[in-house]
Amino acid sequence: MAENLARDRGTATSAAHCRAQIRAGQHPRPTAGLAPGHVQANLMVLPRDLADEFLLFCQRNPKPCPLLAVTQPGQYDVPDLGDDIDLRTDIPRYRVWRDGELIDEPSDVKSWWRDDLVSFLIGCSFSFEEALLADGLDVRHISQGRNVPMYRTDIATRPAGRLEGPLVVSMRPFRAADAIRAIQITSRFPSVHGAPIHLGDPSLIGIRDLDQPDYGETVEIRPGEIPVFWACGVTPQSIIRHVRPEFSITHAPGHMLITDNLNSRLATL
């Protein structure tokens, strides 16, 4: 099955086909590279009690929390993102949290589902990384086969109710001319984090050591390269974990929801 999916890479792999395989338990791995050209999404599921505050938090912090879709309480389909999506089964690996503690990492959450759960689908940097690669740029964590390095900064997000905390950023190193090009390209994708929020000296945003990411893995920074920092979709998870809601569900890192929507349709221009 892995071979089947791998063979389909780079062709018009159907997003629905990928979801069906994931739903059947036939792809229990990260989704990077699956269904090229299609938007993948972060998942954050919260009880209705916290959902309004989280929605407001996303509205106030669109760069780390670009919302692609929000469900009604209990709803687990998302027609805006795909005809047949079942949020309880279509992600390869979930994380289930109780009072802020990880209690399960199942391949579906049917047994955990509740009628008061609101799902938030949040844009993912996979979308703009595809555009960077298509432009011939070297996206280092991809060329090194690693997870992108992510860092907590000293930049405060704008609070909403109980939700507050620091912005998390992802980092990709580029030579200056490529950094300028990367800024141009990612500016076209405001709904998947958009332009970087910082470049150059990491200490100016409270990062002490690029070799010690708070999430993900380190990547090589070559002489003459500049670290470039984008607002990161891990920010809401980091902030939710502070609040320790009695119950929540997220995707497991790198295990995203594959949607029917095209990355190119996220470009403003």
Add this chain to the structure above:
Amino acid sequence: MAENLARDRGTATSAAHCRAQIRAGQHPRPTAGLAPGHVQANLMVLPRDLADEFLLFCQRNPKPCPLLAVTQPGQYDVPDLGDDIDLRTDIPRYRVWRDGELIDEPSDVKSWWRDDLVSFLIGCSFSFEEALLADGLDVRHISQGRNVPMYRTDIATRPAGRLEGPLVVSMRPFRAADAIRAIQITSRFPSVHGAPIHLGDPSLIGIRDLDQPDYGETVEIRPGEIPVFWACGVTPQSIIRHVRPEFSITHAPGHMLITDNLNSRLATL
């Protein structure tokens, strides 16, 4: 007269009115701030013998040499840039060159005009600086009342016939977030130098000391600021001076041609 023009700043000052005053010798000073919103242009006048090579040079080096208009030999009107333009009189101060040596700095070049002269009107960073200021950015050489600092780099331009030499860049310092914004804004203005070509470490493009610009004046770089470098319209003058053509005319630095065209019409988006 200076007072009259100064009073008009920020209002719908007519470009034609400014040109008329300049033509009458009533504004013998740099044109920065005149006719806000209107495109100003660099002038390079060459004998027909060298004009074809210069045209090719501009085609091959659009970032330092963004052409707004090119005349026929001997022609001194430019209908594309304004109804009543006379290139021999409508610039406050000219420079006349013989064999690469400056021989005159007149306020008109009627007595120097020849039937074989081809005029090149080249975009100017005033256009994008207006957009940066309108976005609330601090353009340092403007806030410090100085000329922009310019530097010869070790980046080669693409040669055309006898024309070859290093790229000249202008530098503006910004905090990282403002540098990212400045990249976005100037990317919208490809016909007036467009996006920067470098940022950060000056030595990577052959600049040894930011306090020793090759043209213009130094500006303050504050802690946490990054120098950002744009391809500069001084590049063609620097390169022409190498070739030492038997005759040429340019504008004097800062003394530009004011056109009827609007800066906003240069924006791609």
